[in-house]
Amino acid sequence: MHKQRHQVIIADDHPILLKGLHEFLADLGLEVIGAFHNGKDALDAIQDSQPPLAILDLEMPEMTGLEVAADCKKLGLKTRVILLTLHKELKFYQQAKELNISGYILKEFALNDLRKAVDTVLSGGEFFSEKLFEGLKKEDCLSDHSLTPSELKILRLIADGHSTKEIAEQLFISERTVDKHRSNIISKLNLEKKHNSLLIWAQNNKESLY
Amino acid sequence: MHKQRHQVIIADDHPILLKGLHEFLADLGLEVIGAFHNGKDALDAIQDSQPPLAILDLEMPEMTGLEVAADCKKLGLKTRVILLTLHKELKFYQQAKELNISGYILKEFALNDLRKAVDTVLSGGEFFSEKLFEGLKKEDCLSDHSLTPSELKILRLIADGHSTKEIAEQLFISERTVDKHRSNIISKLNLEKKHNSLLIWAQNNKESLY
DNA sequence: CCAAAAATAGGTATTTCTACGTATTGTCTT
DNA sequence: AAGACAATACGTAGAAATACCTATTTTTGG
Numbered sequence: 001m002h003k004q005r006h007q008v009i010i011a012d013d014h015p016i017l018l019k020g021l022h023e024f025l026a027d028l029g030l031e032v033i034g035a036f037h038n039g040k041d042a043l044d045a046i047q048d049s050q051p052p053l054a055i056l057d058l059e060m061p062e063m064t065g066l067e068v069a070a071d072c073k074k075l076g077l078k079t080r081v082i083l084l085t086l087h088k089e090l091k092f093y094q095q096a097k098e099l100n101i102s103g104y105i106l107k108e109f110a111l112n113d114l115r116k117a118v119d120t121v122l123s124g125g126e127f128f129s130e131k132l133f134e135g136l137k138k139e140d141c142l143s144d145h146s147l148t149p150s151e152l153k154i155l156r157l158i159a160d161g162h163s164t165k166e167i168a169e170q171l172f173i174s175e176r177t178v179d180k181h182r183s184n185i186i187s188k189l190n191l192e193k194k195h196n197s198l199l200i201w202a203q204n205n206k207e208s209l210y
Numbered sequence: 211m212h213k214q215r216h217q218v219i220i221a222d223d224h225p226i227l228l229k230g231l232h233e234f235l236a237d238l239g240l241e242v243i244g245a246f247h248n249g250k251d252a253l254d255a256i257q258d259s260q261p262p263l264a265i266l267d268l269e270m271p272e273m274t275g276l277e278v279a280a281d282c283k284k285l286g287l288k289t290r291v292i293l294l295t296l297h298k299e300l301k302f303y304q305q306a307k308e309l310n311i312s313g314y315i316l317k318e319f320a321l322n323d324l325r326k327a328v329d330t331v332l333s334g335g336e337f338f339s340e341k342l343f344e345g346l347k348k349e350d351c352l353s354d355h356s357l358t359p360s361e362l363k364i365l366r367l368i369a370d371g372h373s374t375k376e377i378a379e380q381l382f383i384s385e386r387t388v389d390k391h392r393s394n395i396i397s398k399l400n401l402e403k404k405h406n407s408l409l410i411w412a413q414n415n416k417e418s419l420y
Numbered sequence: 421c422c423a424a425a426a427a428t429a430g431g432t433a434t435t436t437c438t439a440c441g442t443a444t445t446g447t448c449t450t
Numbered sequence: 451a452a453g454a455c456a457a458t459a460c461g462t463a464g465a466a467a468t469a470c471c472t473a474t475t476t477t478t479g480g
Contacts, residue, residue, distance in 0.1 A: 015321045016294075020230025084226075086296075111225045148456060161410045163436065176459050183439065184456095195437060195466050196409055200371045203413035358426060373466065387428050393468070394426095405436050405467060 006122055007051035009034040011042035011068075012084065013060045021055065021084075028115060039063025043071055046079050053122060058085040069101055080121050103127040147188060154181045156209050159202040216332055217261035219244040221252035221278075222294065223270045231265065231294075234321060238328060249273025253281055256289050263332060268295040279311055290331050313337040357398060364391045366419050369412040 008030045012018040015037065022032050030053075034045040040062035046054050054072075056065035063071075069081040082103035102121040105114060105128075117127035147155065157167045164182065168175040182198055191197045202209075218240045222228040225247065232245050240263075244255040250272035256264055264282075266275035273281075279291040292313035312331040315324060315338075327337035357365065367377045374392065378385040392408055401407040412419075 014227070015319065016230040016234065016324070017224070017227045018230070019234055019321065020226040020228070020232075022230075023233045024226065024229055109225065111229065114226070150457060161407075163405060164438095165436080173457085174459050176461085177457070179438075180459080181457085182437075186438080193439075195373060196406065197371075197438090199406055199409060199437080200413060203410060360427060375466080383427085384429050386430055389468075390428080390430095393470085396468080403469080408467080 005029065005031040006053060007031045007033045007049065008053045008055060009036075009042060009045050009049065009051050009079075010055045011036040011039060011060060011065070012057035013037050014057070017057075024111060024114065025055070025118070028118060030118070037061075039065060039068045043068045046072060046077060047075065050077055050079055052078070052080060053082065053118070054079050055082045055084060055118075058083050066101075082117055082121055082127070147185060151181050151185050151188070152209065154178060155185055155202055158182075158199060159206045159209055161203075215239065215241040216263060217241050217243045217259065218263045218265060219246075219252060219255050219259065219261050219289075220265045221246040221249060221270060221275070222267035223247050224267070227267075234324065235265070235328070238325060240328070247271075249275060249278045253278045256282060256287065257285065260287055261289055263292070263328070264289050265292045265294060265328075268293050276311075292327055292331055292337070357395060361391050361395050361398070362419065364388060365395055365412055368392075368409060369416045369419055371413075 006029075008025055010018065010021050010025065010032060012021060018035055018037060022035050025032050033049055033051060034042070036042040036045065037060075039056065039060045042054065042056060043063060046068070054068075056068055058065045065081070065083045065085075069083070072079055072081060080102040082105065083101055084105060103117045103126060105117050120127045153171070154167055157170065162170070164175050164178045168178045171178075186193075186198050189198075189201060191201055216239075218235055220228065220231050220235065220242060222231060228245055228247060232242050235242050243259055243261060244252070246252040246255065247270070249266065249270045252264065252266060253273060256278070264278075266278055268275045275291070275293045275295075279293070282289055282291060290312040292315065293311060294315060313327045313336060315327050330337045363381070364377055367380065372380070374385050374388045378388045381388075396403075396408050399408075399411060401411055
């Protein structure tokens, strides 16, 4: 499968996972030229060696995998990036598409899937977990309900724990306007006609708002 | 360090982590006689082989690591259990102490710490991460504020999105009583004197209520 | 057993959230 | 240019959450 020893740099702040990843890639015949437990060190190494592939954890101290990928793009490096993540979250996926992210896979994935991702990306392709999209469609109700920019802005402020009054002050609009937006949001999200249902929804769906 | 080849059974639903754990224990000179990706299979294997040690993920499909440990105790097995977890959460630690849990470590831990835990537990000792306790004191405000059972019950219902009226009906008490409890909870938790601050707190701290 | 703590209940007042109206202005698309 | 949609704003009203009181009964710990 891998006739030449492709070089790869990896990073994950969980040492056990990093070791597992290292061993697995070695088994695949790849040459792991660097294994780091934070994003910063990984970026430095990628700049130095410019390997064809880097596999990075999304959540890491110093720099996230996404930030490293962004910097790689800025620097014009040819290194392709596969992100590892625990959660199937939309917000990152959207950003990932805008960067030079070539793969995005869940850590729960079977090793076979990881192998497939590595092969695909090294051949110039992309690999995004299907499960990611499943999750998205279910979790992200926003695109379906097509909230307007203002509604979204207000929803985020509600999620941050701000009251109507505070939101009005912050956005330099009338409280009534905020009220109206709230009302519209509730309709669009099909929430119960119950007090604080919007607040509760916002608190529990913070992640999908960004 | 490990002159006899101690046997161990491991389980984690993240394949990469499972592989890393497997390799690491092999490096330590342990004999991994079973590696599973769910709690049920691990329990079966533990029953069959009764190894001196099992290292289990806390969060797994079918059965959690804690449930497996509980069953081991019920069955009177001599197998000692080390739990692996991503989060430093008190709720599990408290339960863990009541079972035959011999170790409890965070996945972020350095491999050296894991080695130490394995050595300690195989020698008959216990190993609980210090960072666990740090986290507890900060995250778990409940024990500090010493909420009464009723207050806790009401707090849970608030976290479930119930209104004062609903809580009163559900508990067969007056709305005023619920009001009073809410008021006391707010005082004990030192929340802002702001509308819905209790609701927002409850929504964001659901996990620490159980 | 006695004292402290907790659970129960009520009164009054304020603030906030929400529903359901209407109406004006601007922008974007066809 | 016309029509649709979005953002803005206002009014009225009711439900809910919270604050700040008091007071009685139960439970529990020393």
